[in-house]
Amino acid sequence: MEFFKIRKDIPFMKNALVFNVISFLTFAAAVFFLLTRGLHLSVEFTGGTVMHVAYVQAPELEKVRSTVTGLGFDDVLVQNFGSSKDVMIRLPAQKGVSSAQQSDKVMGALKALDAEASLRRTEFVGPQVGEELAHDGLKALGMVVLGIMVYLAFRFEWKFAVAAIIANLHDVVIILGFFAFFQWEFSLAVLAAILAVLGYSVNESVVIFDRIRENFRRFRKMNTVQIIDNAITSTISRTIITHGSTQIMVLSMLLFGGQTLHYFAMALTIGILFGIYSSVFVAAAIAMWLGIKREDLIKGPVRKEGDPDDPNAGATV
């Protein structure tokens, strides 16, 4: 089987501007939604109590809500969780009331409403912990960006590092934009997924950059645009197949992983799709505009000895 029967290099870079405009518009929309709607942060970040109550028969959410608000909690969130029989109740952190008292009180009232209600999971996070987690999350993101840039700058060149980071941070912002737009819950697991996506789409950019570097060595007569086009074309089958395989795994999580892994898998799905887009259309184009040259990558006239990629080293037989 072969899915990719491509005769000529696809002129990706000819349309680079169009792709980047699309990309920029998506990015702008994401930023817009992030600013106007904000993220629906999970209790891990905000502090408070989350209770997951299971019923035998699907309860009326309105009744559950009024029962809980009747206990004197403001700003209560009651919603279905996975199925109509599972209800998630989120209470804000209250001063002076211990978490045990909160959940006991709520459970008592709910049991009075429906004796079959059972508490499956409670989570209480103090406000100071939430702040710390948000702080640590940002620190992790910063370290990831810095680490990758240093590595790419060292392994390739600063222009590639800048291009890769711009392309990949744009993925991250777009995922966040989706979470803001749909008001999906942003939890620690989602944060982990986003950071994984960052690594993943850098991985993608690296594969293409690697090919660009190799092409600079191999095809001395091609210009930069042709070289980039060729690099993307010759790696496109690998790009699609790899991402397809990863997406199969993520899809499997989305289908079988249940509610806990739902948004995690969702973030990964968006991340993988935009990861392909940004590495193919954005990263390479930015690198092109930053003016990558053959001389940047192949330093000095002296070639490394025993370089397997060197076309003049003789046939590798």
Place this chain on the structure above:
Amino acid sequence: MNRYPVWKYAIILIVSLFGVLYTLPNFFGESPAVQVSSGKATLKLDASMLKRVDEVLGTAGLKAEATTFDGNSVKARFNTTDDQLKAKDALQHALVPDANDASYVVALNLLSSTPEWLRAVRAAPMYLGLDLRGGVHFMLQVDMEAALTKKAESLSGDIRTLLREKNVRHGGISRNGQTVEVRARDTQTLQAARAVIADQLPDLQMVESPDGSDFKLTATLKPEAARKVQEMALKQNITTLHNRINELGVSEPVIQQQGQDRIVVQLPGVQDTAKAKDILGRTATLEVRMVDESSDAGAAAIGRGPVPFGSERYPDRNGQALVVKKQVILTGENLTDAQPGFESQTQEPTVNLTLDAKGSRIFKDVTRENVGKRMAIILFEKGKGEIVTAPVIRSEIGGGRVQISGRMTAMEATDTSLLLRAGSLAAPMEIIEELTIGPTLGAENIAKGFHSVTWGFLVIVAFMCVYYMMFGVFSCLALGLNLLLLVAVLSMMQATLTLPGIAAMALALGMAIDSNVLINERVREELRSGASPQAAIHAGYDRAWATILDSNISTLIVGLALLAFGSGPVRGFAVVHCIGILTSMFSAVFFSRGLVNLWYGRKKKLKSVAIGTVWRPDGDGTAVAQAD
């Protein structure tokens, strides 16, 4: 050129064996067990309990598969839950005659049924996180400010005593927050006070300043001493929590320090959070009372006659009773420290108590009036009192430093001081994070995680085999080995598997296939440009390697950053992610090349390789490569 030397195959073989060996324990599951642990802080379990359990089981006609003693508890494993329940009843009956005064806690438990030969090489199953097995998780924040304030309080008492002993006429000592202030009318007195304090209490640093017409000496704990106070407070709180949790009869509690001032408590299998919280938050109380030394009380103590009015009867640790007055002189709150030590002259083991300022004042008055009489220190746990020690008062004791000596071994002194300390928390704690997961939810999460991995894995395997044919099969074997190694390494590290961890496993597999896709595409490309099969394999692997290394390192950077800065579920994810990348480099490159070499490498005149269609733009797309 596509030949591996024997040692490379040897490495592959050894690593695979290692993978199988350490993954195996995860398949044995758990078998029912009964656990016997101490129910009281005053009782320490030792190896003799092992014999006793065996005896009890023997008389009940039950045969335990194995009984073990792990320092804190005795565990007996059984084949069936039926035996387990019978054994629990028998043990409960024999060891705990009075349910209201339980010396031992007999609890049902699950133990890994990994066979002996596997355990001999330290192969054990992964530890399941709370989200997979159900239970409660607490994070407690220790109020370090309170610990320091408490220390300052006791230091101000110390300074007062010291200055009096040395006849330094100070103008008042007070505690202000975490500092102690000493006032004096003139600088000479202040200097004298300073010299005394510096000499006797080296943990303090002092600053002089004028205070109106007087002079003031402000003493604070040196940073390293303050750190030590905090460390001690944390340690003591952990010890106290241990003692309390033992009461719950939880099978595998986790009580860990986290960061500078936090304690994580995980109680798998516990569902009654309210009770758990109650027990964690409760303070065992310590009381000091006078022993009733009337003749009536003496008779009552040995069980001949009623306990006199205004007195109570409590047993001591050896089971002998004493009658003590109901009036409480001091409580554990006034006790700031208890340490074992030695008498300076006789070298007799002692227990040294430190009381706070209020406690020392009361203690001084009481001891002055009761020289020659006995006082009792009673520890109340679960509403039951037990006399820890009942020493005779030899003289008036001022200054808040109490030394208990006489008829004690060094071991006993250590135990007693531990008990006195264990009664109370060194600093108050607050629950800042709490998580309860029902047991059914845990089982569901396991199933969900398992299904996610299985289905994803199967679909990828099917696709790879169809698309890349023989090379796809090699890739899938490599992927299988990757999973095996990942589980083996995690089991060996005794890592805790959580649902995000399983997700990371699935993701690691999805990403590991990337390396194989890179290789296979490269080999196809080489074949397309007309290389001979052997050359194509060689060049394909060689050229893909640089790319694989680069992309894996960048992913590894992400994993390490997550590991360093993440917490909770993010960390669980990161551990699996990092290990997955490392194992994938071995399996996808080294191992799959080994398979390819084994299959194709020997054939000198290899005409074609089965890697699916190698399509040529100039040709008509005939499959050049078919299975030979």
